[in-house]
Amino acid sequence: MIGDREIKIFNIYEGVDMRKAFTMLELIFVIVVMGIIIAVVTPNTRSNPAAEAAVELQSQIRYAQHLAMVDDQYDGTANWFKNRWQVVIDDNNFTIQSENGTVFASDTLATDRPLSRDYEKKYGVTVSSSDTDCPMIDGVFYLSFDHIGRPLIGDLNTHTTPIEQLLTDNCTITIAGNGVTVTVDIMPETGFVKATF
Numbered sequence: 001m002i003g004d005r006e007i008k009i010f011n012i013y014e015g016v017d018m019r020k021a022f023t024m025l026e027l028i029f030v031i032v033v034m035g036i037i038i039a040v041v042t043p044n045t046r047s048n049p050a051a052e053a054a055v056e057l058q059s060q061i062r063y064a065q066h067l068a069m070v071d072d073q074y075d076g077t078a079n080w081f082k083n084r085w086q087v088v089i090d091d092n093n094f095t096i097q098s099e100n101g102t103v104f105a106s107d108t109l110a111t112d113r114p115l116s117r118d119y120e121k122k123y124g125v126t127v128s129s130s131d132t133d134c135p136m137i138d139g140v141f142y143l144s145f146d147h148i149g150r151p152l153i154g155d156l157n158t159h160t161t162p163i164e165q166l167l168t169d170n171c172t173i174t175i176a177g178n179g180v181t182v183t184v185d186i187m188p189e190t191g192f193v194k195a196t197f
Contacts, residue, residue, distance in 0.1 A: 028160055049123040054175050054182040054195040056117065057094065057127070061087055061186065061193045063115075064096045065145045072147035073098060081162040084152075086144035089136075089173075091095065092120040092127050100157060125177030134171030134186070141173065151191045167191075 064087045070183075073083040083099045094117040096105035104114030119127050129136050134143065134153045142155045149166040152159070159165060171186040183196045 048178075048180055048197075050125050050175050050177045050180040050182045051195075053119050053123040053125045053127075053177070054184050054197070057119075057173065057175065057195045058185050058195050060094060060096065060115070060117070061143065061184070061191075061192065063105065064143070065149050065151075065191050067098075068145035069147060069149050071098075074147070081146075081159065082156045084104075084144045084146070084156055086142055086156055089127050089141040091139055093118050094127070109144050119175070123177060125175050127173060129171070129173045129176055131170075131172045133167065133169040134173075143171070145191055149191045150189055151186055 043066050050196045055116065064085055067085040069083065073085070074080050085096060087100070088095050088097055089133045096115050097103060104116070119125050129141050130164050134141070137155065140155075142153065144152045144156055146152060146163060151171065152153060152163070153167050153171065154165045166185065167188040169188060173184040173186070175182045175184065185196065186193050
């Protein structure tokens, strides 16, 4: 038998429908709020050609350093060091080459072709260096590495000793395009490369 107290509790819930659900308006409101939160939290993913070019240049300089350390080109001749692997940037065209420009590094994505990039054509940017420690000579930038990865500046054909023109201060390469300027710094001694956006 049901007591008075139990009847009162039953009467309180008698008129309430326990199957409540979201209305369509509430559901749309929740979706809009979630969209706004996601738009604010998600990082900006628009492409920046100067930043993309800087990241690629940074990667390719590291690749050149790797090639120089695993293949130091020593053959016992007096001018063996002139055949080292070096980065050459000539009028926005980037290559990694050795043996006085007769051998080119292979493209890591397509090994049947030499590694070469036209930054102006691919990204719409210009590459320059006005740094006194690593200047462009007649519009051409040269960077090579010795057998332990230390960076050397200048055309290897002008060097007279294996460690001539070791980089002694940070070398800064500037990439500019679409109103954005990015710098790529090469550190002396270690050859560490970093891009600053």
